[in-house]
Amino acid sequence: MGLYEIVEALLLIPNAVAILNEDRFLVLYGLAVAEMGSGRVLSMKSQLIRFIHAVQYLRVPLVVANGVVIVTKLLFG
Numbered sequence: 001m002g003l004y005e006i007v008e009a010l011l012l013i014p015n016a017v018a019i020l021n022e023d024r025f026l027v028l029y030g031l032a033v034a035e036m037g038s039g040r041v042l043s044m045k046s047q048l049i050r051f052i053h054a055v056q057y058l059r060v061p062l063v064v065a066n067g068v069v070i071v072t073k074l075l076f077g
Contacts, residue, residue, distance in 0.1 A: 011069060015062065
């Protein structure tokens with residue numbers, strides 16, 4: 001397993017998070033942005049909510065990264 005395969009595998013995580021719908025799915029599990037506490041010390045749940053929100057905010061760079069991976073896979077097999 002090379003470095004390229006590891007990068008491909010790590011790209012799957014933000015892809016999976018980016019498709020989660022806040023209104024339909026995240027609210028059911030208490031992972032909506034409104035559920036985030038406003039304390040100085042961030043809990044694990046608050047950090048997870050921030051990560052989900054950041055990934056959903058950066059969908060365009062994620063699409064570009066997916067395009068790069070697809071093109072390199074097609075060219076170099």
